Amino acid sequence: MRLTAAKSNALDSNVPLVVLLVTAGKTTSLPGGTLGERALALMGRKVFEAGMRETLVLHAEDRSGPRALLLIGVGAAREATPDDFRRAGAIAIKEAAKLKADKVIVGTGGKAAFSAESLQAFGEGAVLAGYRYSQKKPTSAPAKSVGIVSDVKGAASVLKTAMALGEGANIARDLGDMPGNVATPRHLKTRAQAIAKKGELKFRAMDRKALEKAGYGGILAVNQGTSEMPYLVEMDYNPGKAKHTICVVGKGLTFDSGGISLKPSAKMEEMKYDMCGAGATIGLMHAVATLKPKNTRVIAIVGTTDNMPGPSAYKPGDVVKTGSGKTIEVINTDAEGRVVLSDCLHHATKHKPDAIVDMATLTGAILIAIGSEAAGLFCRDDKLAARLQESAERTGERLWRMPTYDVYTQAIKSKFGDISNSAGREGGSSTAAAFLFEFTNGIPHAHIDIAGTAWNGPKRDYNEDGWATGYGVRLVYDMIANWG
Ligand SMILES: [Zn+2]
Numbered sequence: 001m002r003l004t005a006a007k008s009n010a011l012d013s014n015v016p017l018v019v020l021l022v023t024a025g026k027t028t029s030l031p032g033g034t035l036g037e038r039a040l041a042l043m044g045r046k047v048f049e050a051g052m053r054e055t056l057v058l059h060a061e062d063r064s065g066p067r068a069l070l071l072i073g074v075g076a077a078r079e080a081t082p083d084d085f086r087r088a089g090a091i092a093i094k095e096a097a098k099l100k101a102d103k104v105i106v107g108t109g110g111k112a113a114f115s116a117e118s119l120q121a122f123g124e125g126a127v128l129a130g131y132r133y134s135q136k137k138p139t140s141a142p143a144k145s146v147g148i149v150s151d152v153k154g155a156a157s158v159l160k161t162a163m164a165l166g167e168g169a170n171i172a173r174d175l176g177d178m179p180g181n182v183a184t185p186r187h188l189k190t191r192a193q194a195i196a197k198k199g200e201l202k203f204r205a206m207d208r209k210a211l212e213k214a215g216y217g218g219i220l221a222v223n224q225g226t227s228e229m230p231y232l233v234e235m236d237y238n239p240g241k242a243k244h245t246i247c248v249v250g251k252g253l254t255f256d257s258g259g260i261s262l263k264p265s266a267k268m269e270e271m272k273y274d275m276c277g278a279g280a281t282i283g284l285m286h287a288v289a290t291l292k293p294k295n296t297r298v299i300a301i302v303g304t305t306d307n308m309p310g311p312s313a314y315k316p317g318d319v320v321k322t323g324s325g326k327t328i329e330v331i332n333t334d335a336e337g338r339v340v341l342s343d344c345l346h347h348a349t350k351h352k353p354d355a356i357v358d359m360a361t362l363t364g365a366i367l368i369a370i371g372s373e374a375a376g377l378f379c380r381d382d383k384l385a386a387r388l389q390e391s392a393e394r395t396g397e398r399l400w401r402m403p404t405y406d407v408y409t410q411a412i413k414s415k416f417g418d419i420s421n422s423a424g425r426e427g428g429s430s431t432a433a434a435f436l437f438e439f440t441n442g443i444p445h446a447h448i449d450i451a452g453t454a455w456n457g458p459k460r461d462y463n464e465d466g467w468a469t470g471y472g473v474r475l476v477y478d479m480i481a482n483w484g
Contacts, residue, residue: 001093001126001127001130001142001143001144001145001146001163001166002144002145002146002163003123003126003127003146003147003148003159003160003162003163004145004146004147004148004156004159005147005148005149005150005155005156005159006105006106006107006147006148006149007149008031008107008149010105010147010149011031011032011036011066011105011107011149012031012032012033012036012065012066013065013066013105014063014064014065014066014067015066015067015101015103015104015105016066016067016068016096016099016100016101016102016103016104017066017067017068017069017070017095017096017099017101017103017104017105017143018031018032018035018066018068018069018070018104018105018106018107019069019070019071019072019092019095019096019104019105019106019107020032020036020039020069020070020071020072020106020107020108020109021072021074021085021088021106021107021108021109021112021114021122022043022050022071022072022073022074022108022109022110022112023050023073023074023075023080023110023111023112024049024050024051024073024075025050025110025111026110027040027043027109027110027111028040029109030043030109030110031107031109032065032066032069033060033064033065033066034060034062034064034065035058035060035065035066035068035069036065036069036109038058038069039056039058039069039071042056042058048071048073049073050071050073050074050075050110051073051075052073052074052075052078052080052084053072053073053084053087053088053091053461054072054073055070055071055072055073055091055095056070056071057069057070057071057095057099058071066105067101068099068101070092070095070096071109072088072091072092074088074112075112080112080118081396082117082118082120082121082394082396083121083396083460085114085118085119085121085122085125086121086122086124086125086128086396086460086462087125087460087461087462088122088125088461089121089122089123089124089125089126089127089128089129089462090125090126090128090129090460090461090462091125091129091461092104092106092125092126092129092146093125093126093129093130093142093143093146094129094461096142096143097129097140097141097142097143098140100140100141101143102141102143102144102145103143103144103145103146103147104143104145104146104147105146105147105148105149106122106146106147106148106149107148107149107150108149108150113150113151114148114150114151114152115152116152116153116154116158117394119148119150119152119155119158119159119162120158120159120161120162121162121396122148122162123146123148123158123159123161123162123163123166124162124165124166124169124462124474125166125461125462126146126162126166127162127163127165127166127167127169127170128166128169128170128462128463128470129142129461129462130142130143130166130170131170131173131174131464133173133174133177133467134174134178135177135178135179135182160290160291161291164286164287164290164291165287165473165474165477167283167286167287167290168283168284168285168286168287168470168473168477169280169283169469169470169471169473169474170283170470171191171195171279171282171283171286171470172276172279172280172282172283172284172468172470172471172472172473173279173467173468173469173470174468175188175191175275175276175278175279175282175283175468176272176273176275176276176279176454176455176467176468176470177455177467177468178272179272180254180255180271180272180306183254183272183275184228184254184306185228185229185230185231185252185254185304185305185306186228186229186231187254188231188233188252188254188275188278188279188282188302188304189205189231189233189304191282192205192233192235192282192285192300192302193205193233195235195282195285195286195289196235196285196289198289199237199285199286199288199289199290200289201235201236201237201285201288201289202234202235202236202238203233203234203235203236204233204234204236205231205232205233205234206231206232206233206234207229207230207231208220208223208229208230210232211230211232211343214323214347215321215322215323216232216322216323216343216346216347217320217321217322217323217343218320218322218323218328218339218340218341218342218343219232219303219305219339219340219343219344220320221314221318221320221328221330221339222253222259222305222307222314222333222336222339222340223305224310224312224313224314225259225260225307225308225309225310225311225312225313225314225333226305226306226307226308226310227310228254228305228306230303230304230305231302231303231304231305232301232302232303232304232343232344232347233252233300233301233302233303233304234299234300234301234302234347235282235285235299235300235302236297236298236299236300237285237288237289237292237297237298237299237300238297239292239293239294239295239296239297242295242296242297243295243296243484244295244296244297244354244483244484245296245297245298245299245351245352245353245354246296246297246298246299246353246354246355246356246357246479246480246483247298247299247300247301247348247351247353247355247356247357248281248284248298248299248300248301248356248357248358248359248476249277249281249300249301249302249303249341249344249345249348249356249357249358249359249360250275250277250278250279250280250281250282250300250301250302250303250358250359250360251274251275251277251278251303251337251340251341251344251358251359251360251361251362252275252277252278252279252302252303252304252305252340253271253274253275253304253305253306253307253336253337253340253361254272254274254275254304254305254306255271255272255274255306255307255308256271256274256306256307256334256336256337257271257306257307257308257309258307258309258333258334259307259308259309259313259314259333259334259336260309260313260314260315260316260333261316261332261333261334262309262334263334270455273361273454273455273468274307274337274361275304275361276359276361276450276454276455276468276471277358277359277360277361277450277454277472278302278303278304279454279468279470280359280450280454280470280471280472280473280476281300281301281302281359281472282300282302283470283473284300284472284473284476284477285298285300287473287477288477288480291477291481293480293481293483295483295484296480296483298480299348299351299353301344301347301348302344303340303341303343303344305340307333307334307336309333313333314330314333315330315333316330316331316332316333317329317330317416318330319416319417320339320417322339322342322343322346322439323342323343323346323347324342324343324346324439324441326342326417326418326419326438326439327414327417327418327419328342328414328417328418328419328420328421329414329415329416329417329419329420329421330420330421331420331421331422331423332421332422335421335422335432336421337360337361337362337432338362338421338432338435338436339421341358341360341436341439342435342436342438342439343439344358345358345436345439345440345445346439346441348440348443349439349440349441349443352443353443354443354444355381355384355443355444355445355446356440356443356444356445356446357384357388357445357446357447357448357476357479358436358445358446358447358448359448359450359472359476360447360448360449360450360451361449361450361451361454362429362432362433362447362449362450362451363428363429363432363449363451364428364451365425365427365428365429365432366402366429366449366451366452367451367452369402369429370400370402370452371452372452372453372456372457372458373398373452373453373458374392374398374399374400374452374453374458375397375398375399375400375448375449375450375452375453375471375472376399376400376402376429376433376448376449376452377389377392377399377400377401377402377446377447377448378401378402378404378429378430378433378436378446378447378448378449379401379404379444379445379446379447380404380437380445381444381445381446383444384444384445384446385401385446387479387482387483388446388448388475388479389401390482391475391476391478391479391482392475394478395474395475395478396460396474397453397471397472397474397475398453398458399448399475402429402430402433402449403427403430404430404433404434404437405430408423408427408430408431408433408434409434409437409438411423411427411431411434412431412434412435412438418438419435419438421435429449432449433447433449448472448475450471450472453469453471453472454468454469454471454472455467455468455469457469457471
């Protein structure tokens with residue numbers, strides 16, 4: 001989908017669909033030709049009151065002007081937030097698909113107006129609603145071109161940002177929605193490689209042999225039970241003379257059976273989504289490569305394998321040596337994400353970054369604790385946490401800060417190794433985070449547990465129930481872009 005800044009006369013042109021965002025209250029004129037006049041009359045009679053997300057569709061009877069007009073309310077009782085505009089963008093594009101409109105022009109009426117922030121949000125919502133899963137023939141086609149009329153300075157560049165972020169999230173969603181036999185570790189690697197090549201990022205993938213050479217026994221242990229090749233993938237955006245370096249780490253378990261500590265059958269098919277942290281990281285790098293933030297080098301690291309109970313599978317009681325030299329006593333083979341991440345995080349520290357942010361569908365416990373409305377933020381560095389919380393505010397990808405007390409570190413002390421990979425169910429998300437902190441060597445580190453938000457996430461018009469959300473792309477990009 002292409003988003004462009006359009007001139008105001010486009011609202012009266014003969015396009016398949018014009019969308020107007022309107023607020024309640026007295027409106028004296030609306031663009032959209034005769035359809036605009038009819039809409040105005042209906043507003044006057046209070047048939048349409050422009051309440052938040054309220055819609056009205058009018059179809060043209062004559063041959064001049066737009067073929068259809070869609071009004072979307074953006075506020076009566078309260079002021080519209082950027083997320084309201086993001087939802088409006090999705091509503092517009094879903095309606096366009098129903099009307100088979102390949103071209104859409106968007107504007108505002110009455111007191112409604114775009115700011116740079118709400119314009120970007122609207123554009124993101126539009127691109128997100130244009131997502132179509134690549135592995136099945138879609139039942140409808142999204143609009144190809146969306147022109148938006150606004151008074152925003154630099155609208156074209158704002159829309160470019162919206163497009164890149166929406167596309168990045170859609171890449172993450174598509175990788176997530178693909179089954180584990182298609183989105184294999186090799187597939188993730190190949191997809192990351194293609195994005196790196198197109199965006200001129202440096203790319204490196206360590207396969208089993210390279211991982212063995214580096215002594216990365218964590219990811220290798222998890223990989224023992226499968227015939228798939230594991231990879232540690234690195235995508236490096238380096239603008240030159242960068243003032244800061246940020247490492248983003250993603251968990252890429254392309255299918256998590258639990259291994260020897262096998263999961264129950266119910267909903268096990270959803271475990272194809274256990275690579276959504278990797279998906280978001282790869283999608284993020286599409287946005288980074290497209291938008292080229294200044295001053296900040298961004299290195300993405302994805303650890304990918306699946307977790308299967310094959311004949312050589314790692315077992316409870318095994319003690320494995322990670323790349324950092326620390327040993328892990330395996331209590332539960334289903335707590336494999338942290339075992340893979342131990343090597344990825346250690347690998348990240350070698351770049352001596354200013355901060356490490358990891359995204360991982362790490363624990364079912366986070367879903368029990370806070371549901372799917374927000375991801376869990378675990379961070380012992382208040383400054384880094386504050387940056388992410390501000391980004392969460394701005395992007396509508398919510399975060400809730402979770403406890404990171406020292407007692408959680410005490411709880412994972414191991415009798416037979418340095419640390420154990422499970423301390424049981426109580427505080428499960430916090431003990432998992434404490435485990436990860438053991439591998440970042442004091443570098444400011446934020447762990448984002450996206451197990452509740454990555455699929456079946458927050459109920460929004462731009463998310464689909466039962467599908468991946470691409471959560472984290474907008475959030476982490478915003479943090480990078482505002483790093484300074
Ligand atoms: Zn698991």
